[in-house]
Amino acid sequence: MGRKTSLSGILVNGALLLIVLIWTVPTLGLLVSSFRGQEAVRDTGWWTAKPAELTLSNYDQVLGGKEYADPTLPGGVAKGENMSNAFLNSLTVTVPSTVIPILIAAFAAYGFAWMKFPGRKVLFVIVVALLVVPLQIALIPILRDYMQLNLTGTFLAIWLAHTGFGLPLATYLLFNYISSLPRDILESAFIDGASHFTIFLRLILPLSVPALASFAIFQFLWVWNDLLVALVFIGSRPEVAVLTQRLQDMTGSRGQDWHLLTAGAFVTMAVPLLVFFALQRYFVRGLLAGSVKG
Amino acid sequence: MVALLPVYVVWNPDRTRKGEIDMEQVREREQSTGVVQWIAANLARLLISLIVPVVTFVVMWQGFVFLRGGAAPKPVVATVAIIWGVGGVAALFVLSNWLVEQLPLKWTAALRPFVFVGPAMVILTWYLVLPTLRTFYFSFFNAQSTKFVGLENYIFALTDSAMLESFRNNLIWLVVGTGLSVVFGLLIAILADRSRFEVIAKSLIFLPMAISFVGAGVIWRFIYFYKPVGAEQIGLLNAFVVSLGGQPQAWLTLRPWNTLFLVAIMIWLNTGYAMVLLSAALKGVPAELLEAGRIDGANEAQIFFGIIIPYIQGTIVTVATTILIGCLKIFDIVFVMTNGNYGTEVMASQFYKQMFKFQNFGRGGAVAIILLIAVIPVMIYNLRQFREREAF
Numbered sequence: 001m002g003r004k005t006s007l008s009g010i011l012v013n014g015a016l017l018l019i020v021l022i023w024t025v026p027t028l029g030l031l032v033s034s035f036r037g038q039e040a041v042r043d044t045g046w047w048t049a050k051p052a053e054l055t056l057s058n059y060d061q062v063l064g065g066k067e068y069a070d071p072t073l074p075g076g077v078a079k080g081e082n083m084s085n086a087f088l089n090s091l092t093v094t095v096p097s098t099v100i101p102i103l104i105a106a107f108a109a110y111g112f113a114w115m116k117f118p119g120r121k122v123l124f125v126i127v128v129a130l131l132v133v134p135l136q137i138a139l140i141p142i143l144r145d146y147m148q149l150n151l152t153g154t155f156l157a158i159w160l161a162h163t164g165f166g167l168p169l170a171t172y173l174l175f176n177y178i179s180s181l182p183r184d185i186l187e188s189a190f191i192d193g194a195s196h197f198t199i200f201l202r203l204i205l206p207l208s209v210p211a212l213a214s215f216a217i218f219q220f221l222w223v224w225n226d227l228l229v230a231l232v233f234i235g236s237r238p239e240v241a242v243l244t245q246r247l248q249d250m251t252g253s254r255g256q257d258w259h260l261l262t263a264g265a266f267v268t269m270a271v272p273l274l275v276f277f278a279l280q281r282y283f284v285r286g287l288l289a290g291s292v293k294g
Numbered sequence: 295m296v297a298l299l300p301v302y303v304v305w306n307p308d309r310t311r312k313g314e315i316d317m318e319q320v321r322e323r324e325q326s327t328g329v330v331q332w333i334a335a336n337l338a339r340l341l342i343s344l345i346v347p348v349v350t351f352v353v354m355w356q357g358f359v360f361l362r363g364g365a366a367p368k369p370v371v372a373t374v375a376i377i378w379g380v381g382g383v384a385a386l387f388v389l390s391n392w393l394v395e396q397l398p399l400k401w402t403a404a405l406r407p408f409v410f411v412g413p414a415m416v417i418l419t420w421y422l423v424l425p426t427l428r429t430f431y432f433s434f435f436n437a438q439s440t441k442f443v444g445l446e447n448y449i450f451a452l453t454d455s456a457m458l459e460s461f462r463n464n465l466i467w468l469v470v471g472t473g474l475s476v477v478f479g480l481l482i483a484i485l486a487d488r489s490r491f492e493v494i495a496k497s498l499i500f501l502p503m504a505i506s507f508v509g510a511g512v513i514w515r516f517i518y519f520y521k522p523v524g525a526e527q528i529g530l531l532n533a534f535v536v537s538l539g540g541q542p543q544a545w546l547t548l549r550p551w552n553t554l555f556l557v558a559i560m561i562w563l564n565t566g567y568a569m570v571l572l573s574a575a576l577k578g579v580p581a582e583l584l585e586a587g588r589i590d591g592a593n594e595a596q597i598f599f600g601i602i603i604p605y606i607q608g609t610i611v612t613v614a615t616t617i618l619i620g621c622l623k624i625f626d627i628v629f630v631m632t633n634g635n636y637g638t639e640v641m642a643s644q645f646y647k648q649m650f651k652f653q654n655f656g657r658g659g660a661v662a663i664i665l666l667i668a669v670i671p672v673m674i675y676n677l678r679q680f681r682e683r684e685a686f
């Protein structure tokens with residue numbers, strides 16, 4: 001490729017730059033606006049922002065609760081709902097919703113890959129078939145079960161739901177990986193007298209870290225960014241509401257408060273972006289490995 | 295689940311396990327021949343087998359009650375919840391494996407696979423298999439699932455004007471959303487492959503994948519934001535239009551184009567995904583093949599359509615299918631941006647309205663089943679792909 005003329009090099013890089021700009025500017029606009037004051041965001045375009053006018057007050061308000069005048073209170077100021085609470089809820093929902101399906105799927109993947117039992121093939125075909133089932137189909141029946149069990153609005157309810165919906169892909173991805181590990185490792189471990197359980201814990205889990213990490217990133221992003229499952233199973237209980245719910249609320253109730261909306265959006269995006277940049281390599285690997293899925 | 299397992303516990307002193315010799319047991323046998331001691335020893339084992347699960351269950355239940363009460367400060371609840379949830383699942387596996395190992399050897403061998411795959415299958419059955427059947431069942435009933443109405447809900451779903459509108463819109467999502475995501479993904483993959491800035495460019499294009507639909511909704515509402523003529527536009531798109539001498543538009547209520555403005559968000563989010571997969575596939579095209587094409591006098595376009603495209607066809611199909619399913623199930627973008635108003639309704643937002651706004655489980659169920667039917671071809675394709683592989 002080195003023999004190309006410099007003109008085509010400029011064309012390629014120019015076109016690429018243009019596309020990258022189009023793809024980046026929306027996020028950039030959000031980021032800049034989140035650091036501008038209420039009037040500035042409301043009255044002028046973010047591209048006119050000067051470094052001097054940038055402030056952290058939007059984040060203050062979003063994380064600490066919006067201050068508004070309330071003459072009935074001693075200070076004359078009341079604080080509205082804040083996002084710190086929702087942030088903790090998102091963490092509480094997301095961490096177990098990521099770890100639990102991985103654990104369950106890793107055991108299942110090992111079972112399918114290295115154990116012989118009746119019904120093995122049929123069960124795995126079911127897993128593959130479930131890969132593309134739209135989760136909408138499960139919402140009402142599960143909600144009915146939860147009402148009977150008095151589970152609605154609990155963390156357990158939403159962990160189990162995310163586990164159920166993430167399990168087909170998790171099992172499938174981990175099966176692909178674990179079944180491709182060399183058979184000799186297991187055989188020599190058996191000769192040494194290890195049980196399946198020990199082999200799984202001591203040998204297979206550590207060897208599968210790349211695959212586990214890939215799926216963990218998927219599931220983490222998916223759960224953190226999910227709105228539908230949270231809406232259905234957490235509902236409108238503000239004390240357990242997650243970030244996406246809070247942000248969606250804000251777009252309804254504060255649709256014109258762009259200074260708060262932009263800061264709020266960035267609060268919800270901070271963790272996934274961090275995870276994404278830190279673990280991008282695993283993420284890409286996971287995408288490539290899971291490419292048979294729908 | 296934990297509480298049910300002790301039923302299987304039968305202590306058999308004659309078992310020996312492959313490779314693992316219980317020294318204590320051997321010594322016990324050698325030293326004590328007394329029947330009383332034998333019974334005592336095994337009674338203790340049996341008791342432990344019963345007590346351990348019960349204690350585990352009680353501890354787990356206490357944790358659950360504590361969490362449901364929610365009286366403690368938030369960070370404490372969050373920490374306890376995380377430990378409880380993750381630890382509970384780990385305990386479940388350790389415990390059920392331990393219980394199965396207390397059984398006679400033959401039983402252990404037969405039951406152990408189910409310790410591994412059992413929990414996954416139970417959850418999949420509860421959360422996906424049974425719900426599908428249950429939704430199918432109540433899609434033939436009225437709103438409260440009290441009266442059988444035959445195909446009425448399906449007739450509604452296939453003839454109602456809002457549903458027809460959502461079919462049309464879903465079709466736009468499928469064709470435009472999938473098509474442009476793949477085309478842009480491929481274009482960027484090719485450009486990046488020839489550029490020195492490949493890594494950074496791909497990272498930036500890929501970045502929106504980490505952003506939620508709701509977050510993307512806020513970003514794009516800001517871009518589409520409309521102020522009347524004369525006011526300074528703060529939405530990027532209107533500012534751009536005005537600077538070119540045009541009239542500002544309320545893009546999100548502008549029928550019939552507004553659906554396309556929503557689809558643009560999906561394309562923005564998904565192009566990175568398409569790019570990553572297609573880029574990997576492009577790098578897999580053998581250089582000799584391209585070289586041979588050039589020697590035969592093919593131009594770049596002929597090489598692209600004659601060699602590269604056929605070579606990466608499989609990946610294109612995979613990428614397109616994945617995005618296709620995403621477009622079919624699209625919900626959050628519509629819900630956040632327009633809530634299905636101004637003619638932007640799609641199937642999943644109709645489903646949500648029927649189920650949760652109108653509480654009509656029959657109609658909602660019928661829409662969900664139609665969604666499922668729409669993905670069945672992909673399901674069959676996946677199963678066929680799976681059968682072709684030698685892995686199983």
